[in-house]
Amino acid sequence: MGTEQRPEQPGEERMADRPRVIRRPNVQFEHHSYEEFSNRPFYVAIDRYTVSFAPVARRVIDNAAGTGAMIERLSEEEKLAPNFEVIAADIDRGALLSIKRNLEPVGGRINVVQADASRLPVPDGWAELMILGNSVHLFENPQDTFAETYRTLGSDGVLIINTAYERLRGYGDQQSKRILGAMILQARGSIIKKGYPEEIPAPLDLMKHTAGDLVNMAVQAGFRDVSFKTRPVRMDRDDIRAIFSYRDFAAGALPNVPFELAKGELLPTVDPNLQRRNIDALNRNWGILIATKV
Numbered sequence: 150m151g152t153e154q155r156p157e158q159p160g161e162e163r164m165a166d167r168p169r170v171i172r173r174p175n176v177q178f179e180h181h182s183y184e185e186f187s188n189r190p191f192y193v194a195i196d197r198y199t200v201s202f203a204p205v206a207r208r209v210i211d212n213a214a215g216t217g218a219m220i221e222r223l224s225e226e227e228k229l230a231p232n233f234e235v236i237a238a239d240i241d242r243g244a245l246l247s248i249k250r251n252l253e254p255v256g257g258r259i260n261v262v263q264a265d266a267s268r269l270p271v272p273d274g275w276a277e278l279m280i281l282g283n284s285v286h287l288f289e290n291p292q293d294t295f296a297e298t299y300r301t302l303g304s305d306g307v308l309i310i311n312t313a314y315e316r317l318r319g320y321g322d323q324q325s326k327r328i329l330g331a332m333i334l335q336a337r338g339s340i341i342k343k344g345y346p347e348e349i350p351a352p353l354d355l356m357k358h359t360a361g362d363l364v365n366m367a368v369q370a371g372f373r374d375v376s377f378k379t380r381p382v383r384m385d386r387d388d389i390r391a392i393f394s395y396r397d398f399a400a401g402a403l404p405n406v407p408f409e410l411a412k413g414e415l416l417p418t419v420d421p422n423l424q425r426r427n428i429d430a431l432n433r434n435w436g437i438l439i440a441t442k443v
């Protein structure tokens with residue numbers, strides 16, 4: 150049997166040589182509740198659109214990386230330069246373990262570090278690109294993270310942020326806002342009715358910042374070339390179920406309620422609420438901020 154390789158055809162892409170990150174065939178390991186949501190097609194699409202604004206970069210920080218969704222999107226969009234080094238930082242150790250388990254860098258490296266988004270163990274000016282995906286709304290003092298981003302980027306370094314929680318336009322329309330609220334309220338009512346002994350505080354308000362607030366924070370941190378885009382998204386019933394199955398979402402929607410109980414009561418609210426209004430999706434707007442350090 151010959152082992153000789155077929156000669157490469159002109160223009161043929163040599164996949165083996167392209168720096169990229171591939172998903173390992175799934176090994177048996179604890180499942181992270183975020184992965185179901187972050188692999189929904191609509192979410193993959195919005196993250197891909199977000200990183201399409203990134204330059205090709207060799208030194209990248211994926212800040213608040215979660216399970217590494219943005220690293221995969223950077224790879225798909227061919228934004229990783231040869232010998233790339235990605236630092237994936239998050240406060241959640243479980244999420245970082247998931248990156249180590251699932252993602253295999255080809256032609257580069259991924260280093261995971263457990264760190265707060267505003268205190269990264271990275272030297273000044275190290276990065277060419279920082280991605281802060283779907284997390285800025287979670288920070289108590291996001292301006293500290295903008296300052297840290299500015300510190301860790303080199304000159305001409307680019308920061309890209311996305312969030313579904315822009316205060317003025319996060320909900321695609323009033324009906325979508327009302328229906329999501331009704332689902333959460335129903336789940337809460339059902340838990341109380343079943344005799345849950347603790348108080349259930351109001352849902353966390355994550356829509357704290359307008360696009361203008363975020364742009365101002367970037368400018369105050371020193372960024373000079375700052376823009377903000379809005380991208381409409383439709384979340385269908387499976388997308389809504391996936392977000393209800395995500396531990397951090399359930400904890401914010403029904404504070405003080407154990408995850409399995411919260412999830413178990415949220416999921417059955419989806420179909421009846423959509424059917425009653427004769428709709429099959431909720432509208433949402435993702436915001437995308439792009440800033441350059443000059």
Ligand SMILES: C[S@@+](CC[C@H](N)C(=O)[O-])C[C@H]1O[C@@H](n2cnc3c(N)ncnc32)[C@H](O)[C@@H]1O
Nearest residue numbers: 213214215218239240241265266282283284287
């Ligand atoms: C919704 S996930 C987003 C993950 C990923 N960046 C993406 O776009 O899909 C939010 C992540 O932010 C992380 N996070 C929340 N607060 C943080 C903080 N103060 N410092 C670092 N990470 C934080 C959470 O652990 C979680 O992994």
